[in-house]
Amino acid sequence: MDQDQAFLPPGLAGEEYRAHVRAWLAAHVPAGFLADQADHQAPDLDACRAWEAAMHRGGLAGITWPQAYGGHGLTLREHLIANQEIGRLALPESVNSLGKELAGPIILAIGSEEQKRRYLPPLLEMREIWCQGFSEPNAGSDLAGLRTRATRDGSVWRVNGRKIWTSGAPNAQRCLLLARTGPIEDRHRGLALFAMRMDAPGVTVRPLRQMDGREHFAEVFIDDVVIEADDALGAPDQGWSAAVRVLAIERATNRMYRAWRFENELHHLVRACRLDATLAALIESGTYHRRLAETVVDIDIIKAYVEPVVERLMAGESIGDRGSLMKLHWSEAHQRFAALALELLEQAPPGAAPEVQAARARFQRLYLAARAETIYAGTTEIQLGIIGDRILGLPRERARGGR
């Protein structure tokens, strides 16, 4: 990589930082990376790793993390700015998002000093990709029912169990593993977090083919895997509660670029339609005006949830369960949009221009991938439950009269 990629001018904040991000991206985005251009080629894993490592050196990743651990020591305000600029270009999704947005923040919150120095720099430099080992075949939405067991064996932990829907597992070097140290009746108590090495003997990854054809998530079999004591995160019975606190904030701060990426997609759709006489006539006709306008409104609502999060967190206010409102909205709005884009572009006549075909390919992928968005990170039904139980505070009354 160029030397200038290793350079983030010190002391940049706010709009000065935005100018740096824009200039840096204009100079460094590799050819073919932009999803709204006809020459787009989805980059492979190595290209993504190199790119994300470069972004980190350029000051576009690890933005709020302390400099002692490889971060840039800036504020959430700059985090939002970087996300807006990255979103506008619809740059590839991170191949280490679970490291940057889940494992990293949890390590920062509950890890020891030694753990922070050991895990965080390789994560930002993309030498270690993380996956998330939470869900199990019988513990998905009901995570408290998980059965993977960690038993103390002298100075180490010995772990047995099975994880599923583990995104990124085939590429990961580390797994943020949630395992049970107490009896299953303890539900949420007695759960501990570990930083498990994916190359440890006894770890077997079986990729699952997704409905969009990719193999991004996997089953992870854990057979008598030894985890060193210094790879345990937080106290055995407190890891989970600490993680939950971090997760509530993360749900509101992760992938903050969504609204701007979504906007890139909407504008790409319109431009692609205008390149084709048939599609141009369709979007001009008025038939699609309502749904296009509703998409504009949906995107503004995502922004309306995201933008104040920064100021609130920086002022020390709590975000509470607002992340559930946001998640429910963007996932459903994005699915509505994906269906609209697909419906429009599938009306393209045979022999349409390459730009139109490229858009078709993008939005076919997007439509399929969007089916996962109302399932992962807490299904729509789980989010509705959270809003009812925790935001509205609805009583959880069961049957009366002893039934």
Add this chain to the structure above:
Amino acid sequence: MSATMEHRDGIAAFAETARQAVASCAAKPVRDRASQLAGDGLLGILAPESAGGLDLGLDFAVPVMEAAGAGLLGFPLAETLLLGAAFGATPFGPAIVLGERVATIAWAGRVRTASGRVSGTVGRAPLADQADLLLVATETGAVLVARDAPGVTLQPAIGLDLEAPEHEVVLDAVAPLATLDAARFATLREDALLLRAAEIGGSAQRCLALALEHVSTREQFGRTLVSFQALRHALARQKLAVEHIGAALERHAALAASGAGEARHAARTAYAAATRFGIAAIESALQLHGGMGFTWEVDVHRHLRRARTAEAQGDAAGLHRRLAQDLLTANA
């Protein structure tokens, strides 16, 4: 940041005053409501100080409009706030702000001008039968006319809203009292969108509260209704709608406070969000009331009528067409 938070505190101070004022208006005739609201300092929020107003930004009127929506205020409040500001430099401004004259706006149609007099039919004028002053659109902006001026004829109210029934007004060579140029009238119409978004938001909040109360007290199958997941999820979606509107209104406030040019667009999308999600939430709240929801006594239908009227007065359908057109133009 601190500016935003001070702003929020300042705005919150209006909310409680507005709730109480709206509640005490309920049993009063329309003209006394004007005195009540003026006495509580609520009619001059947007008007210049020279007209007895507070000269505050649009976002300070948001909690007042929310309270008006929640409390089913039967008064042309948005119209009064906007006209007090628009005519603040004329003698009509202080009269409106002090509640001495009731003013309203015909939101649909426009009149022709000939020899300095206006003629034509306009509509969607809430409480025109109780008003002294009426703003009507012309080819070049808008004019203020006296409701009792020669040539002004009111048609009986027709429309859904029961709190501030809409009238059509026929004007035949009516002499205007004052004029508003096209740019200022356009701004007034844009500002009205944000006020309506707040009003619909207030109605949706209130209907959610009513639905919550109903399902928390009524029992079927030996359980209170709120224990059924289908109903809990419906309530969660109503809450989501209320939060969408609140977030969109806050976003407008933040953009307006920082002087961002996007504020006007944000007002449009806040209104579009309110008509789409707010009305769906009110309809859902009605559904959760079961048979009670279809009765005259339960207020949810009143909110629904009002919100649907606000949707028509702001031309939500036309706004969606314009938002789509803007998107197409931006990607030409």
